Amino acid sequence: MSFECSDHLNYKVLHLTGEVDLSNSSKVRRCLLDILDNGQSVIVDFSDLTYIDSSGMATLVEGLNAANKKKLTLAIANANGAPLQVLELTRLNQVFNLIASVEDIKE
């Protein structure tokens, strides 16, 4: 798993590549919470994410709760395949702001 950060409008884009599981979800957590601690809204880009487990989902939920407290936005872009199935199985697809692509975020 690897991740990269970039900017889009006034959002940080956290682009995840590969598989997020117990072995690496703490790295994603640290990066996500750092972005939010800096007062920036974030789009988590799933386009190259092939797998995410419940530890990864719990990280995103923690991020969402932190974002809500700070009145920031956390959105998920390009969810498909196995990661989208996990969002649906956990019903978190009803909780997160899912957007078709990073460019679809509203300012």
Next chain:
Amino acid sequence: MKNDNLLVKSWTSCPHELADIRQNVKAVCTRLRFTEKDTNEIVLAIDEACTNIIRYAYKDCRDGNIRLEIVKNNQQVIFRLHDHAKHVSKDCLEQKNNDPLKPGGLGVMLMQQVMNSVKFVHTSQCKGNILELKKDLPQESQGNEL
């Protein structure tokens, strides 16, 4: 009922082993002609079970052992996960949290949703725990020799 052995393999209780466990489960599911969607779900359920063994049975100790045995009968594929940790309470398979926004319980929820049954098969002779997860085979694989 005749059982066919499909896989017996062991790993250490290190989170970095999870990717290889997933690969092995995926290969068996493909062989059993599960759809891609069902395969993804089964891989997730077994990964969640292994994650719980690492976190709660071995308490993040990395030198434990996880043995996965996969067998099939005419109707179902059966995944048995053996560990050598202290006996865990059967209560840990109860869904205590239905709110996905509250921490904890997501892994158990996923296992229960995906599989047809999830239970511990403790025996007095057995050291550790055996978690058994069963899934109905796709129609075209039922009763077939592999």
